[in-house]
Amino acid sequence: MTTNPAWRPATTGRRLVALGTIAAMAIGLALAAPPAVGAVDRLAACAVDPATPKRQLRALWIAGVANIDWPSRTGLSAQAQQDEFRAWLDLAVQRKMNAVVVQVRPTADAFWPSPYEPWSQWLTGTQGANPGYDPLAFMVREAHARDIQLHAWFNPYRVATNDDPGLLVPSHPARRNPGWRFAYGGKLYYNPGIPAVRDFIEDAIMDAVTRYDIDGVHLDDYFYPYPVAGETIPDAATYAQYGAGFDNVHDWRRDNVNLLIQEMDQRIHAAKPWVDFGVSPFGIWRNAATDPLGSRTSGLQSYDAIYADSRLWVKRGWVDYITPQIYWHIGFPVADYTVLTAWWSDVVRNTGVRLFVGQAAYRAGAAGQDPAWQRPEELTEHLHYGRQHPEVLGDVYFSAKDVRADRIGAITRLVGDHYSRPALAPVHGTATAPPAPSITSATRVSGGVALSWRPGGSSGPVSYAVYRVDGAPAMDPCLFADARNLIKTTRETSFTDTTADPTRAYTYYVSALERLRNEGEPSAGRAVTGTGAFSVVVDNGGTGFTAGPNWGTSNYSSQLYGADYRFAEPVAASDPAWFRSTIPSAGSYRIEVWYPANAGYNGSTPFIVATGGGSRTVTVDQRVNGGQWRDLGTFTLSPGTYNLVGVSRWTSAPGYVIADAIRVTRL
Structure with a gap:
């Protein structure tokens, strides 16, 4: 590359570009070969997201x-x-x-x-x-x-x-x-x-x-x-x-x-x-x-x-x-x-x-x-x-x-x-698209969902595209019109989807691509069930809890959750005690807190919630309503493992602030 002054960078159509059956759904990013009979009208009605192009x-x-x-x-x-x-x-x-x-x-x-x-x-x-x-x-x-x-x-x-x-x-x-x-x-x-x-x-x-x-x-x-x-x-x-x-x-x-x-x-x-x-x-x-x-x-x-x-x-x-x-x-x-x-x-x-x-x-x-x-x-x-x-x-x-x-x-x-989703490389030229693979297994494992498949023919595809659809909807070509459901491309015949939410049901599809990147029909869908609603409790005695040296430990109150709870004097500094959790996927979650109540505890304890849009603070009167789950509200959370709920010491109200346990439930 060149390195030159400001006006320069500082440091006969021979091949028609065909997209193959699924790739023809990619909203005209290239000249397309005719898709399967009957698909054209359906593809024309597909709503596509320009932020998730199929080919790029x-x-x-x-x-x-x-x-x-x-x-x-x-x-x-x-x-x-x-x-x-x-x-x-x-x-x-x-x-x-x-x-x-x-x-x-x-x-x-x-x-x-x-x-x-x-x-x-x-x-x-x-x-x-x-x-x-x-x-x-x-x-x-x-x-x-x-x-x-x-x-x-x-x-x-x-x-x-x-x-x-x-x-x-x-x-x-x-x-x-x-x-x-x-x-x-x-x-x-x-x-x-x-x-x-x-x-x-x-x-x-x-x-x-x-x-x-x-x-x-x-x-x-x-x-x-x-x-x-x-x-x-x-x-x-x-x-x-x-x-x-x-x-x-x-x-x-x-x-x-x-x-x-x-x-x-x-x-x-x-x-x-x-x-x-x-x-x-x-x-x-x-x-x-x-x-x-x-x-x-x-x-x-x-x-x-x-x-x-x-x-x-x-x-x-x-x-x-x-x-x-x-x-x-x-x-x-x-x-x-x-x-x-x-x-x-x-x-x-x-x-x-x-x-x-x-x-x-x-x-x-x-x-x-x-x-x-x-x-x-x-x-x-x-x-x-x-x-x-x-x-x-x-x-x-x-x-x-x-x-x-x-x-x-x-x-x-x-x-x-x-680039929120993967993308298939643009097609190089016309060719016979490879036949659909067959998914041989789709199994829940500790790290996600393990998939295996076999090619649909002896031609030996160069690579595969893996799609994941929420739930078990009817097969629809529009599912593949852009990359919103594309989660992986690979040259292997197996893949573990580590981003799968264990609580949610999915249907997986796999398609094959040949050397010119033409994509064949998708496999038959393979469904996996979820485990039900996601819910997790983080106690102050577990590995998901951290607090500084100014936080004491007590089992004085019979309203505690687990073996003990943590307490600290209010000061003009945050010094939060943190409850850390793994959130499996983006979505709406209810967050509840448990604390023992006492007339000498704090009447305006700040609970900090790390939402997907930034931190939110909810104050709780810990003098009353102890010994039960107290609802902080419903929050939109991002996936990942991170400090989710903090109990801050920064409050002008008198009395100990208490950190005992939280419960997170997907809605």
């Missing part, structure tokens, strides 16, 4: 160059590198993302044992040094174990981040073939105008495609070098040799890049039709002042500056997806996020090319950024705007470390607003 790419860019993300530094052991990468995948799972875009060829080198190029210096610190394992094989295996797509990210032309060929390992192709390279702006590049160079780059990339089970090939925005003041690209001799038929060097340069894109598209899909091919170009193709087909912007034009005719690639169908780096805020006058999102949506419309937006996570809350990026809601508003454009099928975030940093809570806000 959610991805992290994991950059290797300069150790931006992974590995975090050179010289780490193989085990340390692997632990770091697993942590990135775990972050993606936590944030309900379904893909990672990992840089595997940052500077004409490799994160796999390539027969074409040396081991990357960003792994060990020494170009050509074996890291002791195969990183790409490891990354694919670990990503797929979590049902996360892995798109391998290649920088096509950059050879080195310095301009000294003597620093390259002696066996480096750019050193053995000095005529293939040029220096510009303090860096070394392969010359895009030499046909042998283009063939070599494609061969190097195709080695990874053919040998590894990657889900996509991803090129970034570096084509011809970004302009450097006072320098000219030194390719005049190459143009003289190969530029016949072109009126000027600029059209010839664009054609060189176009050939790389077109040929990569052909070679990837000839080898593996299911592998996605995508590019993340600079966010501005051309400005409308230069070209009426351009956007209402006034920044650098990638068509002219780096010879990337990204609009043509979409219109010719040479890419499966396009991920423009729209790294500017809403309202930025030079390049408004909304203007560019609308422009790219118009470009991809009716082409079959999917649009994923490159999002500038690195800017949110970062020092030195425009004040707009100090707003926690800036990024989430980008996705809200994207909902107005059905062509926007997902987002990719630069970069992983910034998603993890979550400055000013911007990522937490975005995930809460848009």
